[in-house]
Amino acid sequence: MSNLENDITEPPTQGPTPELTPEPKDEQTLLSLMLMGKPLRLITDSESVQSLYWGEQLVSRALLAGKRIAEIAHRFQIPAPAAVQPATPLAISLNLQAQDNNLAFQLWVEQRQQESGLCPMPDGGHLVKPKKSLNLMGLAALGFKLLKSTKVIKAVLAGASVAGYAWLFSFEFALVLIACLVAHEYGHVKAMQYFGIKTKGIYLIPFVGGLAVSDDKINTRWQDVVISIMGPVFGLFMSLGCWLLYGITDLELFAGAAVLSSLLNLFNLLPILPLDGGHILKSVSFSMRSWVGLGACMAGIALGLWVSYSFGLALLVFFLAVGALEIVFEWRQRQHSHLVPLDTYGQLFSAAWYFMVAAGHIFVIMSFADSQNPILSLPMKILGS
Numbered sequence: 001m002s003n004l005e006n007d008i009t010e011p012p013t014q015g016p017t018p019e020l021t022p023e024p025k026d027e028q029t030l031l032s033l034m035l036m037g038k039p040l041r042l043i044t045d046s047e048s049v050q051s052l053y054w055g056e057q058l059v060s061r062a063l064l065a066g067k068r069i070a071e072i073a074h075r076f077q078i079p080a081p082a083a084v085q086p087a088t089p090l091a092i093s094l095n096l097q098a099q100d101n102n103l104a105f106q107l108w109v110e111q112r113q114q115e116s117g118l119c120p121m122p123d124g125g126h127l128v129k130p131k132k133s134l135n136l137m138g139l140a141a142l143g144f145k146l147l148k149s150t151k152v153i154k155a156v157l158a159g160a161s162v163a164g165y166a167w168l169f170s171f172e173f174a175l176v177l178i179a180c181l182v183a184h185e186y187g188h189v190k191a192m193q194y195f196g197i198k199t200k201g202i203y204l205i206p207f208v209g210g211l212a213v214s215d216d217k218i219n220t221r222w223q224d225v226v227i228s229i230m231g232p233v234f235g236l237f238m239s240l241g242c243w244l245l246y247g248i249t250d251l252e253l254f255a256g257a258a259v260l261s262s263l264l265n266l267f268n269l270l271p272i273l274p275l276d277g278g279h280i281l282k283s284v285s286f287s288m289r290s291w292v293g294l295g296a297c298m299a300g301i302a303l304g305l306w307v308s309y310s311f312g313l314a315l316l317v318f319f320l321a322v323g324a325l326e327i328v329f330e331w332r333q334r335q336h337s338h339l340v341p342l343d344t345y346g347q348l349f350s351a352a353w354y355f356m357v358a359a360g361h362i363f364v365i366m367s368f369a370d371s372q373n374p375i376l377s378l379p380m381k382i383l384g385s
Helices: 136-147 152-168 171-194 221-249 252-268 276-288 290-311 314-332 344-367 374-384
Strands: 002-005 027-035 038-045 049-054 057-063 069-078 090-098 102-109 112-120 199-205 209-214
Touching (some): 027 102, 049 069, 171 199, 276 290
Antiparallel strands (some): 069 090
16 A cells, blocks of 8 residues: 655646536545634545645546555645745645544644645545555554553553562662653643644553554654654753762752663663664654665664674564564655655754764763763663663
8 A cells, every 4th residue: 555745836827718617527526624823625526536626726636446555645835924934835745644534634733733634535546545554563562552542541551560570679779760751741641732742641561661652643754753862852951960969969860760761871872673663763764765774773683783793682573573674664654655765964962962962872871881880880881781
């Protein structure tokens, strides 16, 4: 199954022979919204042509005849309001995804989601929901989706996480570890909310980590970078805060929190899918060329296998399998991806941001390299091994 980005065509100009008039076509209005004071209308006709009008202006058109697709992305630009300076055009994107009996839509304005919902499924059968094979991963995803429907599950998972870590280590260590995980996932949630993406909140998974769950899809590679890196950024804020508190109070609990937070976030910055570093690598590399993205992500998988073997991280092998599936999906959809790629400036800025955050966590870990406490000096030994 594939998707489709809009095929923008100009409205036909009137020719010198007015006697040639087109035959009337049956039209169906799929969606009607308000955008900057003008109606935004999505219309389909009997020839399977989707036309998007902003006011009376045709801004996007998609030709669906002979296609069977799962997604459409209508993109266009409109003039900025007079009060906005500089008056650069606003980038608009209307994304559609086929569901069972209707279409899900998201309206984005300058990478911020403004509206979302459902609209009627057009006739013709060109938009179809992608088929999903029933496998263990699918069953696990379905089970977790059912668990997301109740807030009680959050408390149960959090309690199980605290109890599990306290049983393995100590109650104080468990609280520190949970605080590190929550700070990291809260960064992801805040980034999603910044872009107007609906979230389900934070879920703590015992002996696995945390998970920030969203309801909507991202629209650009830049959103993927920001959402991915804000977890380690908030983790760095916590590490530096605990580092300062340790300097003021001389309590090793704060030192342990600083070191543990930086170690966890630095691990998450490894360029391995589905870790945050892997998502950043994927967004940057696939914005260059598809084959560059494939090669870079496969190199990340190889790095992950080496790390798993060197440190005996069996659970990481499972995550690598999930990441490999994501790479395959990204490669197969490379010609039809609805994600807006990063420009050269975005690629360079994302890479610099990534290395700056990683350097910050390394600085915190190196600050305790000479500590007499073996726990505080352990992360530096791991980095030096």
